[in-house]
Amino acid sequence: MHYFSFAVPLWGLAAFATASGSSCCKAAGKCPVTDVSALRSTGDPVGNTTVFENVTMYYTGQEDKCRQDTAVLFLTDIYGLASPEDLRLADSFGRAGYFTVAPDLFDGAPSPLDMNAPGFNQTQFLAAHGPDVTDPLVAKGIRYLREVRGYPRVAVTGYCFGGRTRGRRRVRGAPGHVDGRRGRGHYAAGLGRARPARRAEPPARRQEMENLFDNLTTPWQVDLYSGAMHGFAVRGNLSDPQMRFAKETAFIQAVRWFQFWAK
Template identity: 45%
Template sequence: MISMRSSLSALLLWSVVPLIPVASAGECSYGDIPQIIAHTGEPVGREEKYNGVNLYISEPGCENPKVGVLYLTDVFGIQLLENKLLADSFARAGFLVVAPDLFDGEPAPADFGTPGFNITDFILKHGPNATDPIVDVGLAYLGETGVDKIAATGYCFGGRYAFRLLAAGKGVDAAFAAHPSLLEDREITAVTNPISVAAAESDTTMSPERRSQIEALLADTKKPYQVNLYSGTSHGFGVRANVSDPQQKFGKESAFSQAVRWFEAWAGGAL
């Protein structure tokens, strides 16, 4: 089962079939959420260098997308297959998707126990001073594409930066963050546009107490917000869920649906 606390009504359960083409020539518009999320397969986007930053770009199969999505990864970066597949899934929802390489080709290894790797040192090396300029390059690329609105979606490490992009003057119209880590109170209270959060039941970076604090801080902003809690999930489920587990699969797919619906409502999305 799934437990949700939200400022919006609960999302409808929807079936998901990977890699079904749904876009056609014309405007990026759909009546219902398409069956588009891919858990396996080959990425369909491309990598491109822009202002010194490598970007993974995935385009919708329709003309003139109105909304761009800045995809901010977890510590495993755009090199992780699941990140590319999820970016492609947002593109199949009708969004132009840009994912900057937040770690300049050197993301965290899949195994944190890899000899020579220290997660604390890694996080210190990639703090806001190093990461914000990279995020801004991705934002600048989207700004030159002609999209009308920009949304941000962030996962774990990237979730913090999705929040940061909602500060005044950043130019992002709405954001979604799945199990954000390292999030500071001042980054929450600074949001000036709608934010949606997908939280894991088991997450050392967001305990139940911290989740309640985040909800209270969001309420104080007086901006639209949503916090959904998914049972049977742990930190990272929004990208790296074990899809052989029904609860984790449902959580990942529903978090994706949550983001698409949020962008539809608050960024004038494709649907």
């Protein structure tokens, strides 16, 4: 199975101020992007939760350090805030210098970590969490970062379910991670709104999607990872050297994307 990422910049909902966080990072050396020192795959999540407009928000990262003008909105996979892997990855963006917020997209009732659990119907679950339900929650996450935390720029990263949701947001600098098995419809929905994503596709489908990107006027990027599993950017088996490489590289690519485009 081949997994690849594609990337194009999302243009913002509002005017953005002049960047200042980048110089802070370079001077202080506190925002690693060329190594994986910020990335954690073990240990307890280190963030906290708050409630904004009746939505639980997991927040992580220190606001008094670098990248003070840009925050990250982290859109989880189907396991939501119950997933330690999602929270640890959000923490990793915090350690990379970005104050990061993950809104609860499932109102406290995400998919069980074992999707084969008795009584769980994935089809019904996804139908109950369509765009009419999740889009307002994402919008609240953006408002929380802008109105409560005061960030003029919001970058977005989404994984699997969150990647599909992120594709509809017109927010600047938005990597995402979408499982191609959900079909081209979800992919095409984000065209012109621009975003990076991790996606599982056979080679023929990959070429088809690259042809679609040729019609974009905004920059984009495609990264192909061989031997990766679905969800590798969040739940990759780090005992497998090839999987570790894919997960670590995907994280670094996302941070570098934010550095370049979210400004």
